[in-house]
Amino acid sequence: MxxxxxxxxxxxxxxxxxxxxxxxxxxxxxxxxxxxxxxxxxxxxxxxxxxxxxxxxxxxxxxxxxxxxxxxxxxxxxxxxxPLLPADPLGRARVRALAAVVACDIHPLNNLRVLKYLTGPMGQSQETMAGWYNHWIAEGFGALETMLSGDAATGRFCHGDAPTLADVCLAPQVFNSFRHALDLTPYPTIQRLWEGYQDHPAFAAAHPAKQPDAE
Amino acid sequence: MxxxxxxxxxxxxxxxxxxxxxxxxxxxxxxxxxxxxxxxxxxxxxxxxxxxxxxxxxxxxxxxxxxxxxxxxxxxxxxxxxPLLPADPLGRARVRALAAVVACDIHPLNNLRVLKYLTGPMGQSQETMAGWYNHWIAEGFGALETMLSGDAATGRFCHGDAPTLADVCLAPQVFNSFRHALDLTPYPTIQRLWEGYQDHPAFAAAHPAKQPDAE
Structure with missing residues (x-):
C-alpha cells in the first residue's frame, strides 16, 4: 500500500x-x-x-x-x-465529542479562508480579526477545559493514558492558538496535555515546524 | 431504555x-x-x-x-x-466526508452564536450578516454538488438509495439555506435530494415546523 x-x-x-x-x-x-x-x-x-x-x-x-x-x-x-478510539461506545462518544468541539466549533471559524473573508470582502482590521480568532478558541477551550477537568476519564491524554482522536484534534488547535498569543492560563488541563504532546514522538514529528514545506 | x-x-x-x-x-x-x-x-x-x-x-x-x-x-x-453508514470503508469515508462538509465547513459558520457575534460585538449590518450566511452555504453547496453529481455512488440519497449520515446532515442545512433565500438553482442534485427528503417519513417528522416547540 x-x-x-x-x-x-x-x-x-x-x-x-x-x-x-x-x-x-x-x-x-x-x-x-x-x-x-x-x-x-x-x-x-x-x-x-x-x-x-x-x-x-x-x-x-x-x-x-x-x-x-x-x-x-x-x-x-x-x-x-x-486504536484512536476506545472500545466502549460511551468512551467512543466522549472522544468524538471532544474532537468535534475542536473540529466543528473552533477550527472552522479560524481557518485561512474565513480570515481572508473577514479582512477582504468584510473589510475588517487585523485587530478585529485577531479578536475574532481568539474569541472562538477561548469559547471552545473554556468548554473543553470543563469537559476534561470534570471527568475522571481524562488521564495523561484526553481519554485515559493513550492518545485518541480527541488529542489528534486538540494538539493542532493548541498550536494554532499561539498565532495571536492566546493566554492559556485559564486552561490548565489543556496546557498539561499540550506539554505531554511535546514528549510524544508521533505528535512531535507531526509539528508544523518539522514538515518539508515549513517556512 | x-x-x-x-x-x-x-x-x-x-x-x-x-x-x-x-x-x-x-x-x-x-x-x-x-x-x-x-x-x-x-x-x-x-x-x-x-x-x-x-x-x-x-x-x-x-x-x-x-x-x-x-x-x-x-x-x-x-x-x-x-445503518446510517455503508459497510465498506471507502463508502463510509465518502459518507463521512460529505457529512463533514456540512458539519465542519458550512454549519459552524452560520449558527446563532456566530451571527450574534457578527451583528453584536462586530457591529455588522443584517445585510452583511446575510451575505456572510449565504456565502458559506454557497461555498459548501458548490463543492457538495460536484462531489455528488460527479460520483456514480450517489443515488436516490447521497450514497446509494438509502439515507446515510450524509443525508442526515444535508437535510437540515438545505432547510437552513432558506433563511436568507439562497438560490438553489446552481445545485440541482442537492435540490433533488431535498425533494426526496420531503417524501421520507423520518425526515418529514423531524422538520422544525413539526416540533412541539415550533414557533
Whole structure:
C-alpha cells in the first residue's frame, strides 16, 4: 500500500492526519499544497478534492478528503495499529465529542479562508480579526477545559493514558492558538496535555515546524 | 431504555439527531432549550453540556453531546436498526466526508452564536450578516454538488438509495439555506435530494415546523 498526504505544514486539518498516521506507524509521502499561494484552487488539486481544501489522503487508488472522515477511515482500515478510539461506545462518544468541539466549533471559524473573508470582502482590521480568532478558541477551550477537568476519564491524554482522536484534534488547535498569543492560563488541563504532546514522538514529528514545506 | 433529546426546533444539529432517531425507529422524548431566550447558558443546561449548545441526548444514565458523536453512537449502539453508514470503508469515508462538509465547513459558520457575534460585538449590518450566511452555504453547496453529481455512488440519497449520515446532515442545512433565500438553482442534485427528503417519513417528522416547540 502507498499513502500520500496532500497537505500544508500549517494546516490544522493536515496536522491532525499527520499525527494519526504517525500514531499508527504508517509511512507516507507528503505533497505540499501551498495555501497562501492558492494552490488548493488549481485544477490539479480540485480534481482530487472539489472542495479545494487540504488534506487529501491518497491510499492506493482511493482519494479521501475531510480530516474527520480520514481519521475514522485510518482507524477502521488499519486495525492492527494502535486504536484512536476506545472500545466502549460511551468512551467512543466522549472522544468524538471532544474532537468535534475542536473540529466543528473552533477550527472552522479560524481557518485561512474565513480570515481572508473577514479582512477582504468584510473589510475588517487585523485587530478585529485577531479578536475574532481568539474569541472562538477561548469559547471552545473554556468548554473543553470543563469537559476534561470534570471527568475522571481524562488521564495523561484526553481519554485515559493513550492518545485518541480527541488529542489528534486538540494538539493542532493548541498550536494554532499561539498565532495571536492566546493566554492559556485559564486552561490548565489543556496546557498539561499540550506539554505531554511535546514528549510524544508521533505528535512531535507531526509539528508544523518539522514538515518539508515549513517556512 | 429511555431517550431524551434536549434540542430546539430550529437548531440544525438537533434536527440531524431527530432524523437519525426517526430513521432508526427509536422513540424519544423532547426537551426544548430555547436558544433565543438563552436557556442553553443556564446552569441546569450547562450541567448537562458545559459547551452550552444543543443537542444533548440522554440515553439512560448517559449524557451525549455533539451531534457528529451522537450520530455515530446511535449507529454503534443500535445496530439492529437501519445503518446510517455503508459497510465498506471507502463508502463510509465518502459518507463521512460529505457529512463533514456540512458539519465542519458550512454549519459552524452560520449558527446563532456566530451571527450574534457578527451583528453584536462586530457591529455588522443584517445585510452583511446575510451575505456572510449565504456565502458559506454557497461555498459548501458548490463543492457538495460536484462531489455528488460527479460520483456514480450517489443515488436516490447521497450514497446509494438509502439515507446515510450524509443525508442526515444535508437535510437540515438545505432547510437552513432558506433563511436568507439562497438560490438553489446552481445545485440541482442537492435540490433533488431535498425533494426526496420531503417524501421520507423520518425526515418529514423531524422538520422544525413539526416540533412541539415550533414557533
Amino acid at each position: 502507498s499513502l500520500t498526504l496532500h497537505g500544508y505544514f500549517r494546516s490544522s486539518a493536515a496536522y491532525r492526519v499527520r499525527i494519526a498516521l504517525n500514531l499508527k506507524g504508517l509511512s507516507y509521502e507528503q505533497a505540499s499544497v501551498h495555501l497562501r499561494k492558492g494552490e488548493q484552487r488549481k485544477p490539479a488539486f480540485l480534481a482530487l478534492n472539489p472542495q479545494g481544501m487540504v488534506p487529501a489522503l491518497i491510499d492506493g487508488e482511493a482519494v479521501l478528503t475531510q480530516s474527520p472522515a480520514i481519521l475514522e477511515y485510518l482507524d477502521e482500515v488499519y486495525p492492527d495499529t494502535p | 429511555s431517550l431524551t433529546l434536549h434540542g430546539y426546533f430550529r437548531s440544525s444539529a438537533a434536527y440531524r439527531v431527530r432524523i437519525a432517531l426517526n430513521l432508526k425507529g427509536l422513540s424519544y422524548e423532547q426537551a426544548s432549550v430555547h436558544l433565543r431566550k438563552g436557556e442553553q447558558r443556564k446552569p441546569a443546561f450547562l450541567a448537562l453540556n458545559p459547551q452550552g449548545m444543543v443537542p444533548a441526548l440522554i440515553d439512560g444514565e448517559a449524557v451525549l453531546t455533539q451531534s457528529p458523536a451522537i450520530l455515530e453512537y446511535l449507529d454503534e449502539v443500535y445496530p439492529d436498526t437501519p
